Amino acid sequence: MSNPSLLILAGDGIGPEVMAEVRKIIGWFGDKRGMAFDVTEDLVGGAAYDAHGTPLTDETMAKAQEADAVLLGAVGGPKYDVLDFSVKPERGLLRLRKEMDLYSNLRPAQCFDALADFSSLKKNVVAGLDIMIVRELTSGVYFGEPRGIIEEGNERVGINTQRYTESEIDRVARSAFELAMKRGKKLCSMEKANVMESGILWREVVTEVGKDYPEVELSHMYADAGAMQLTRWPKQFDVIVTDNLFGDLLSDLAAMLTGSLGMLPSASLGAPMANGRPKALYEPVHGSAPDIAGQGKANPCACILSFAMALRYSFDQGDEATRLEAAVEKVLADGVRTADLLNDEGITPATTADMGDAVIAAL
Amino acid sequence: MSNPSLLILAGDGIGPEVMAEVRKIIGWFGDKRGMAFDVTEDLVGGAAYDAHGTPLTDETMAKAQEADAVLLGAVGGPKYDVLDFSVKPERGLLRLRKEMDLYSNLRPAQCFDALADFSSLKKNVVAGLDIMIVRELTSGVYFGEPRGIIEEGNERVGINTQRYTESEIDRVARSAFELAMKRGKKLCSMEKANVMESGILWREVVTEVGKDYPEVELSHMYADAGAMQLTRWPKQFDVIVTDNLFGDLLSDLAAMLTGSLGMLPSASLGAPMANGRPKALYEPVHGSAPDIAGQGKANPCACILSFAMALRYSFDQGDEATRLEAAVEKVLADGVRTADLLNDEGITPATTADMGDAVIAAL
Numbered sequence A, B: 001m002s003n004p005s006l007l008i009l010a011g012d013g014i015g016p017e018v019m020a021e022v023r024k025i026i027g028w029f030g031d032k033r034g035m036a037f038d039v040t041e042d043l044v045g046g047a048a049y050d051a052h053g054t055p056l057t058d059e060t061m062a063k064a065q066e067a068d069a070v071l072l073g074a075v076g077g078p079k080y081d082v083l084d085f086s087v088k089p090e091r092g093l094l095r096l097r098k099e100m101d102l103y104s105n106l107r108p109a110q111c112f113d114a115l116a117d118f119s120s121l122k123k124n125v126v127a128g129l130d131i132m133i134v135r136e137l138t139s140g141v142y143f144g145e146p147r148g149i150i151e152e153g154n155e156r157v158g159i160n161t162q163r164y165t166e167s168e169i170d171r172v173a174r175s176a177f178e179l180a181m182k183r184g185k186k187l188c189s190m191e192k193a194n195v196m197e198s199g200i201l202w203r204e205v206v207t208e209v210g211k212d213y214p215e216v217e218l219s220h221m222y223a224d225a226g227a228m229q230l231t232r233w234p235k236q237f238d239v240i241v242t243d244n245l246f247g248d249l250l251s252d253l254a255a256m257l258t259g260s261l262g263m264l265p266s267a268s269l270g271a272p273m274a275n276g277r278p279k280a281l282y283e284p285v286h287g288s289a290p291d292i293a294g295q296g297k298a299n300p301c302a303c304i305l306s307f308a309m310a311l312r313y314s315f316d317q318g319d320e321a322t323r324l325e326a327a328v329e330k331v332l333a334d335g336v337r338t339a340d341l342l343n344d345e346g347i348t349p350a351t352t353a354d355m356g357d358a359v360i361a362a363l
């Protein structure tokens, strides 16, 4: 049998730097744990636009469909701000999500003990925080039609459509309930059913799916109240499930609670392929950070932990994933810090490569 | 000339209790400052539904259109959860906003010195915080058509429409720039122009309006990044302008940063009436809090401060507004605390009426 395949799309800004460290980790798992991967690299985002005039070529799209897992770095940068909407770096990422049908976006917001001081929140509010946000990723206002800027009377009108079918809600709800079963068995669904009919349907379908998971304690919250409660006392949550747009805001908010964006991974999962593995894309929550790109300052941990999620969710190697996660925690506990994890100007920060090497050493 | 008119819609839950304190304050301004108002009371929300089978009658709507200012308490409660969407308490509030065309919703997020410890955020992050969120309130996904739950193939589909015209964006942007001119001359506009065409138009129009306010430093942020930055370091902001739905989440988030929801007022303003006053509705940010309703536990300050906003924005009595705000601050500084402002179970909290009386005494 051939090795499982990984498609690496390092993308823009700090993407290539942090991905270089992930490649070291992948190499280590091949050498030391007998888990060899066939790795291919390709372009996405601004990098693809520079080379091909599109943020994702059809060839790359086809490779992503074939891969056992895609690892993505980051997309975007100020250089591309002037581009037309249709070829902006983000479109490459959105096309991957949509065409691979990656409907379930898992965004853990975990506060690392060694970093709890980094949060803008009080330590007791965030220490030990461990929540999982499941964001619907292929529908809603991100993809609904009609959309665009039209002329009406004497003026322009900007239009987008929030649209959710029962089956779209059903499948992402199921993935959230499944996760809740493996965790604390608590699920909170967030929408604006008091204002939006799509939210009413969302609440109904999630409630219905919940009947198949009687062990999971299901609650519902309006998304605005959700934003408040995440800020007030985030540890009340275990798993949260919400739509694409609310998930975008709420997962970023939850990420920021931890105080260390540079640490947070994500997984975007779709339906099982012929080999039983889900379609999958893994990426750090942080962006392309153009201001520090190319300087060896970026923290590779989020990207490394995204690979750990790949081990867990694509390759059924939960123990190896835990090993990698523990290595990252050890490195933090040992005090290795990239610049983003330091407040004190006096300390010389670890470089991106130092951090990658430290994780290898800890493994 | 007749006295200016106030329509009081106390609504549900703690609405009537907190409004009773506002009536004392209104009385004080009449007796002691020669500012008499003609006050009428009517029903909204669940209270209106109970009496008339609708959360807002046409008669009440007409009175609101005539009033110089509307003061609203709160709407909603679990008792009404079973009602059809079209007659839920919230619809009364949404109808008021829409038919009075209250497009500019001002939501200050201010951290009171005496209460900074209440925030879940570190004291240095929130002490002295004073930001103003201007939320568009009459358009966007809250009101866009088509909307509803339709049948398609074998399943239901929930649909809502995000829709913004240039003139809708223009007018709320202008009100935000005007506010910025009176404050720190910094305005940050938030949308998802990287994903939504309505956000692209939003950004364009706000930028265009900005040319009329060269003194205001204008910036743009994606709403997800906005949620992060509000959490990380909220003091970077002065005025924020955003759409109805993002404003719903972001203003609640900003409110929660201060740690004392029971303190936060809001104003919803429309176009000037024949007498030059804007159409206006004032309401606390907090909800109807059914769990404590009728027990004299509610904090009336948010509602009292909403009346202060009415003095400032409807009646051009900025000095009297400041007087009232100072009285509330003094009461807090003196240590008067309703239950929501106390962590220590050992201390007997002030009742709703105690707090109102203390404000009167401080005046």
Ligand SMILES: CC(C)[C@H](C(=O)O)[C@@H](O)C(=O)O
Pocket: A090, A093, A094, A248, B194, B195, B224
């Ligand atoms: C880059 C952007 C298109 C994307 C989104 O809005 O989904 C990002 O914010 C994210 O959350 O992954």
Ligand SMILES: CC(C)[C@H](C(=O)O)[C@@H](O)C(=O)O
Pocket: A194, A195, A224, B090, B093, B094, B248
């Ligand atoms: C009660 C509800 C309809 C309302 C809204 O969503 O606008 C509330 O959350 C608010 O922010 O005033």
